Amino acid sequence: MSSFIAKKIKKTYAGKIALSEFSLEMNRGDFISIVGESGSGKSTLLRIMAGLEVQDSGQVFLENEEILNPKKKLVPGYDEVKLIHQDYHLFPNSTVSENIRRPLLQYDKNYAKAREEKLLEQFGLKELQGRFPRQLSGGQQQKVAIAAALAIEPEVLLLDEPFSSLDTIQKHQLIDELGDLFKQWKTTVVFVTHDLDDALRLTDNLIILKKGKVVQKGNSFELCTHPQSQYVARLFSPINPIPGQKDAYLRPNEVKLRSKGGLLGHVVDLRFLVHYNLLQIKLKESNKIWEVDDPHRKYQVGDRVYVQWEEEKVMLLPS
Numbered sequence: 001m002s003s004f005i006a007k008k009i010k011k012t013y014a015g016k017i018a019l020s021e022f023s024l025e026m027n028r029g030d031f032i033s034i035v036g037e038s039g040s041g042k043s044t045l046l047r048i049m050a051g052l053e054v055q056d057s058g059q060v061f062l063e064n065e066e067i068l069n070p071k072k073k074l075v076p077g078y079d080e081v082k083l084i085h086q087d088y089h090l091f092p093n094s095t096v097s098e099n100i101r102r103p104l105l106q107y108d109k110n111y112a113k114a115r116e117e118k119l120l121e122q123f124g125l126k127e128l129q130g131r132f133p134r135q136l137s138g139g140q141q142q143k144v145a146i147a148a149a150l151a152i153e154p155e156v157l158l159l160d161e162p163f164s165s166l167d168t169i170q171k172h173q174l175i176d177e178l179g180d181l182f183k184q185w186k187t188t189v190v191f192v193t194h195d196l197d198d199a200l201r202l203t204d205n206l207i208i209l210k211k212g213k214v215v216q217k218g219n220s221f222e223l224c225t226h227p228q229s230q231y232v233a234r235l236f237s238p239i240n241p242i243p244g245q246k247d248a249y250l251r252p253n254e255v256k257l258r259s260k261g262g263l264l265g266h267v268v269d270l271r272f273l274v275h276y277n278l279l280q281i282k283l284k285e286s287n288k289i290w291e292v293d294d295p296h297r298k299y300q301v302g303d304r305v306y307v308q309w310e311e312e313k314v315m316l317l318p319s
């Protein structure tokens, strides 16, 4: 029996669909990322799952208990289901320690103290415990916010783009640390983001949301190698249409560059990226421009080059 379940959640705002029949089943300790562009319904979904928003229809259950929405529950929200979003604010005049202890005020003093110590330790915040939020980097502040949210040991953590305001290095560091902690604790985590890279870094269990609908779900390898639509394919990389073959596409890293054989083109643009050069190649016959990775940094703008591929790398993607 799953422990956290969303059943056919539907939500409209003034007749416009924000979520249509969204369902999800998670076991204790499961970790899932929901990826969708801005406006696809991610925040709406998390607010409904946290009992903070009224859905039109559908239900959410935690351990067989229905999560009641604000229409049905006097004090909205649940201690067991914690929602954290991007601009989650710490109390500015409270130290790191005090911010983490705050949710524990109604609890037994010894328990509260032990819990605070443990969180400071696990989050690597001991040295910062006396600082105020303004004395912390964005990444550190967000880490404190997440530690505070975990103070009362929620069963489910809902993360709404919590890393969006951080720079890449801070973000990667925090994602890696959190990923390890969540695994240790067996917290059930739903992470929503518009950024596929962040999602992939945290988990390989993905749901792709588009305009309030699930368009595909599965593990990251499956989604990348067997996308069922151009939309999902394009989240991972640009895709190149094969001239004369209907709905057939190739990823930039699956195209081989050769000095003869295949389709002739020439390099019209080159970008130096960290792990490879990204080329734009104009194909001679079709005049189409392909994006192709050049991992050996062999080609220059103006070069003539032939593109080739293996049949098994071709993706068939109806639009």
Ligand code: ADP
Residues within 6 Å of the ligand: 013, 014, 017, 018, 036, 037, 038, 039, 040, 041, 042, 043, 044, 045
């Ligand atoms: P995301 O978090 O993926 O960006 P949201 O859940 O915030 O998406 O929004 C989904 C859709 O619902 C969007 O079209 C948005 O404009 C609309 N929406 C969200 N909240 C409200 C609201 N309070 N009133 C009216 N429309 C809303």
Ligand code: MG
Residues within 6 Å of the ligand: 042, 043, 044, 160
């Ligand atoms: Mg949002």
